[in-house]
Every structure is written in structure tokens, then in C-alpha cells.
Amino acid sequence: MTFDLDNTLWDVMQTITGAEKLLRDWMAEQTPAALAVYASEQIAGIREQVLATHAEKRHDLSFLRIQVLRQCMIAANMSPADAEENANQAFAVFFAGRNDVVFYPNALETLEILSQHYTLFALTNGNADIERVGIGRFFSGAVSSADVGASKPDQQMFTAVLTKADVQAGRAVHIGDHLSDDVFGANRAGMRTIWFNHERQATNNTDHEPTAEAHALADLPDLIASLGVAQTR
Ligand SMILES: [Mg+2]
Structure with a gap:
């Protein structure tokens, strides 16, 4: 699974907004001149420049953010060594916030139940760290865009996690x-799919038809059992 x-x-x-606030508070205290750059219109150009310089790293959000911060420090007249040191520290502050998530209802209980019966892998386009988020114990492993150099729905992501899970x-x-x-990405990879649709959005896109739809995480164990998915534990 x-x-x-x-x-x-x-x-x-909500998570990124909180992490951004922590980052800006830290910069206001520690690197106010760099924060002035970060909060200015210059930031769009800096982002573009970083993406152009590191095109091969475009799926590695942590790397890109550190580079953007480093360029803000340099634009604020820091030495390259200080810019690097401060960018790493600023990112650490952001990353702590990025992993300080507020779970949806029953997330932990549901992962606990599922992990007793199935082998779970995380598959994310983002840079959350399951260990730091506090859910590592439920998972046998994780695959991120930064690991693969591609993002869902790219088939490389699904191939990577299926290979890892054997x-x-x-x-x-x-x-x-x-x-x-x-849904589309995993369908195309030949997997069954459950669309987590807690906002009950409507869809009539038949290319993106899930095997089943869940409106709450707590519904997942029964829903998965009803699909006849073989238990692996
Ligand atoms: Mg998502």
C-alpha cells in the first residue's frame, strides 16, 4: 500500500504557512537584511535563477529552498561562507515547521491499524520527512520526488516505490x-487507487476514475478490506 x-x-x-512564519521570524532576528530581500519582489527573479542554474534538481524542494535562501543572504552582502551557513540554519528552522504537521482526524489511528495488516510506503512529491513527522514507525519506507528526480504522475515515481517494496x-x-x-498516475502504473476526497469534490473525469473513494481516513481499513487487497502482515 x-x-x-x-x-x-x-x-x-497550513503546514507551509506555519513553516514560512517560523522562517521569517528567525530571519527577522538573525538575518534582517536577507529577509528584506526574501520578502521583496526580487525573490521571483532569485527563484527563477536558482531553477535555471539547477534544472536537474528541480524536483528537490529542500535543495532549491536552501539555494534560494543562500542567494538572499548573498544579495544582502554576506560572504559566501556566511551565506551558506545562514541558509542552512534558516532552512533547518523552516524544515522543523514543515514537519510539524496537524494531522487530519484519525490519521495516526488509521495508519496504526493499516500497518498491522499491510506493508505501507510513503510516496510524495513533497519534502516532508516521515521520521520527523512522527509516522516513520508505520512505514516500511518512503520515496520522494527528490529521490527519483521526477514527480507524480510520472511513472518513474510509481516504478520506484513498487521496486522498493518488491x-x-x-x-x-x-x-x-x-x-x-x-489517481491517474497510479491507475496508469497498474495499481488500484483510492481517492482521498475529504472535501467531497465532484468529478466527471473518466480518465481519473479511482477504484474507490474515501471521505475520511477512518473509512480506509474497511474500504481496503472490501477491495480484497491481500494482507501482508
Ligand atoms: Mg497530496
Whole structure:
């Protein structure tokens, strides 16, 4: 069983907003001149420049953010060594917030139940760290965009996690909130799919038809049992 993370187990916008606030508070205290750059219109150009310089790293969000911060420090007249040191420290502050998530209802209980019967892998386009989030014990492993150098719905992501889990696509189920990245991507990889649709969005896109739909995480154990997914534990 493979699990998307952001917007499947927690609200990513709320998490990133909190992490951004921590980052800006730290910069206001420690590197105010760099914060002035970070909070200015210059930031769009810096982001573009970093992406152009490191095109091969475009799926590694942590790396890109550190580079953007480093460029802000340099634009604030720091030495390269100080810029690097401060960018790493600023990122550490952001990353602590990024992993300080507020789970959706019953997320931990559901992972606990599922992990007793199935082998779970995380499959994410983001940079959350399952150990730091506090859910590592439920998972046998994780695959991120930074690991693969591609993002869902790219088939390389699904191939990577299926290989890591040593399971055939037809025996695996992917659970995620995103109709294209998760449902379409995993369908195309030959997996069964559960669309986590807690906001009860309507869809009539037949290319993105999930095997089943869940409106709450607590519904997953029964739903998965009803699909006849073989237990592996
Ligand atoms: Mg998601």
C-alpha cells in the first residue's frame, strides 16, 4: 500500500504557512537584511535563477529552498561562507515547521491499524520527512520526488516505490488526494487507487476514475478490506 502525504494525512498549505512564519521570524532576528530581500519582489527573479542554474534538481524542494535562501543572504552582502551557513540554519528552522504537521482526524489511528495488516510506503512529491513527522514507525519506507528526480504522475515515481517494496503493481493500492498526480498516475502504473476526497469534490473525469473513494481516513481499513487487497502482515 502506498500513501501520498501532503493533503492526504495533513493540510499542506497550513503546514507551509506555519513553516514560512517560523522562517521569517528567525530571519527577522538573525538575518534582517536577507529577509528584506526574501520578502521583496526580487525573490521571483532569485527563484527563477536558482531553477535555471539547477534544472536537474528541480524536483528537490529542500535543495532549491536552501539555494534560494543562500542567494538572499548573498544579495544582502554576506560572504559566501556566511551565506551558506545562514541558509542552512534558516532552512533547518523552516524544515522543523514543515514537519510539524496537524494531522487530519484519525490519521495516526488509521495508519496504526493499516500497518498491522499491510506493508505501507510513503510516496510524495513533497519534502516532508516521515521520521520527523512522527509516522516513520508505520512505514516500511518512503520515496520522494527528490529521490527519483521526477514527480507524480510520472511513472518513474510509481516504478520506484513498487521496486522498493518488491511488489507487483496489480497487488498494490495507492491512496492520495490528487486526481491527476495520485489517481491517474497510479491507475496508469497498474495499481488500484483510492481517492482521498475529504472535501467531497465532484468529478466527471473518466480518465481519473479511482477504484474507490474515501471521505475520511477512518473509512480506509474497511474500504481496503472490501477491495480484497491481500494482507501482508
Ligand atoms: Mg497530496
